[in-house]
Amino acid sequence: MEKDLLDIKSATAADIELILNTASSFKDVLSRDIKKVPTLRGKTAVNLFFEPSTRTKTSFELAEKRLSTDVVNFVVPTSSVAKGETLYDTIKTIESYGIDFIIIRHQCSGVPHFISKISNASVINAGDGINEHPTQALLDAFTIKEQKGRIAGLKIAIVGDILHSRVAKSNIYCLKKLGAKIRLIAPHTLIPAGIEHDVAEIYHDVESGIAGMDVIMALRIQQERQSGGFFSSTDEYFKFWGLTLKRLGKASPDVIVMHPGPMNRGVEIASDAADSRHSVINSQVTNGLAVRMAVLYLLDNARPKGFQISD
Amino acid sequence: MELIIKNGHIIDPSQGMDLIGDIYIRDGLISKVGQGEKDEGGVQVIDATGLYVFPGLIDMHTHLREPGFEYKETIKSGTRAAVKGGFTSVCCMPNTKPVNDNETVTEFIVIKAKSEGFCNVFPIGAITKRQEGKELAEMGMMRDAGAVAFSDDGWPVMDSLMMRRALEYSTVFKAPVISHAEDLSLSNDGVMNEGYLSTTLGLRGIPAQSEVIAIKRDIELAGLTGGRLHIAHVSTAGGVMAIREAKSRGILVTAETCPHYLHLTEEAANGYNTAAKVNPPLRTQKDVEAVREGLIDGTIDVIATDHAPHHRDDKLCEFDRAAFGISGLEIAFSLSYALVKEGLLPLSKLIEKMTIRPAQVLNINKGTLREGADADIAIVNLDKEFVVDTEKFVSKGKNTPFHGRHLSGLPVITICQGNIRYNFNNDIIMDGI
Secondary structure, eight states, X not given: OOSOBOOSTTOOHHHHHHHHHHHHHHHHHHTSSSOOOOTTTTOXXXXXXXXXXXXXXXXXXXXXXXXXXXXXXXXXXXXXXXXXXXXXHHHHHHHHTTOSEXXXXXXXXXXXXXXXXXXXXXXXXXXXXXXXXXXXXXXXXXXXHHHHSOOTTOEEEEESOOTTOHHHHHHHHXXXXXXXXXXXXXXXXXXXXXXXXXXXXXXXOHHHHHTTOSEEEEOOOOGGGTTTTSOSOHHHHHHHHOBOHHHHTTSOTXXXXXXXXXXXXXXXXXXXXXXXXXXXXXXXXXXXXXXXXXXXXXXXXXXXXXXXXXX | OOEEEEEEEEEEGGGTEEEEEEEXXXXXXXXXXXXXXXXXXXXXXXXXXXXXXXXXXXXXXXXXXXXXXXXXXXXXXHHHHHHHTTEEEEEEOSOSSSOSOSHHHHHHHHHXXXXXXXXXXXXEEOSBGGGOSSSBOOHHHHHHHTOOEEEOTTSOXXXXXXXXXXXXXXXXXXXXXXXXXXXXXXXXXXXXXXSHHHHHHTOOEEOHHHHHHHHHHHHHHHHHHXXXXXXXXXXXXXXXXXXXXXXXXXXXXXXXXXXXXXXXXXXXXTTTOGGGOOSSOOOOHHHHHHHHXXXXXXXXXXXXXXXXXXXXXXXXXXXXXXOOOBOOTXXXXXXXXXXXXXXXXXXXXXXXXXXXXXXXXXXXXXXXXXXXXXXXXXXXXXXXXXXOOGGGOOSSOOOOTTTTOEEEEEEEEEEETTEEEEETTTTEEOOOO
């Protein structure tokens, strides 16, 4: 393990397995009556969110607290960033407090990598631009493994806005490294350049795309993509690519349906699919906590000890 | 006699000259090139034995940043970088603050360059007011004040009718229109070349077609109007093909590329390396090969630097927010000379593309060692090897992806209008003209 979790692209299958196995132990902790452990007592984490986030931020914060980490939330609109401070200066200031973890979400791709170069703290990417969202992919892999007992050999479809989805990107890298067969389903406008290098198949038709799948991941469709000309209307999107219970009938009988949230019911997924017996969406949320605890724990072990401020 | 350069290997493509001999300079002009004249007393002699002597290099695409962005570069620091790189003339792009879209700004640059510059500075005026693409700038008045060409560089003229008018109107003033060929709607706020790498980095891509479509449009407009079109910084295989085809049809078009498009691919930006963020973006190996081929077969007339100096803070930030551009003047010759060393281009061809060709494109009386011409001369040690160290750049812009690269071919003495402006051997850069 490295000291940072910047992306899944550069992680090894062994790293991923280690995180998933460690997450299993933390999931046991979470089922106890007393859910807090002293593992990272005396350590400090900064949740540095430059983009609005409820789920990921809550999940990280709770994971940090369950490990007894001191938590600082850096709220961007009220900070000096609003006064025009550079990211470099923000990071240098935060680091001077003696921080062990920087959990970063930012609208620009590569910001976690930039921070990693100028900081000695462990940097965890909580979503950067349209690049990656590694902990989401890890919790998705954990959930699939929990449900299916394995990942290698599974047929997994990712449906929706692949082009703008950091969740899709991280999942593609992660599941490919673990041996799954990945199929993308989306209109042509939402397929990123060159992605055929990383997936087995690309489908533009949802009905044939779903056929025989073991796992289906739906992605959030953002309203503003309509004005970008990526599709004509959410109604048409739902008609052609929306995940409905009827369409799920073409998949493997024990197919599981996943969604990173927040869902747009009636756009990318119908309520009858989201609330069906196939849905594991709520398990994803619980598992997110265990996976993030595992990541914090493992990165802390990987980081050189002794506080120092980098040049 | 004021200055004699003795026993150098003189190459001057403007007159097909390739000989070992002496250059005699008097009153800032070249008085004789040849051998056998006796030295006179009180004359300064440069022994150029083992060195090459070329007409001073001309960069037809430079950003000097002054007025307005003096923290990035000034006329003084930029021309200092120029003479260190063997350049005796630079043409500065108008995207300053205020934009060079009127005679007052043009005059300011000319006067400032005369008092503080180390080499000749030829301003390039804007095509449109404030580079907004909406109204023509005062081309005639800028021409009278010293502008040698017109460009909205940094931005394309997106409106086809406005570009048509610019090509027509500029013919009156006998100055080329330099096209920053980019279809902004296709670029769609991209920050690097579009392809698998941009996808894996999660960075918005600029497709090659953004450049190719714009080049093709401007070629068609040049054909329609008979205007003098020059395509700036060609980076794509498709662009090279379009220009080659246009030339074969007899359309009046010339083109330039830059050293970074001859050497680097998009891979240089991997790891979010902002030093390799440039517009047009670094492309693929296929494009690098096509641009080299275009240079070799004459499709691309000129090597220019697109010297785009930036402050450290403009690059030490998020990739999306980092400034586009590479600081190029000080190593442009050495990078270009690498093609000669690779056996791709004869030395005389390379010198032609950095001297007489840009002079012809701009219709300026430079780039030659003919008797009577301005004594603008570059003396180069082609065998000298060095490692690029941005800390040693005299430009304020240290932004280059070539830091640490091993190169050979070092300009050692630069003479502008008969005066030594740079001397590597005693590290002297002379002040003022």
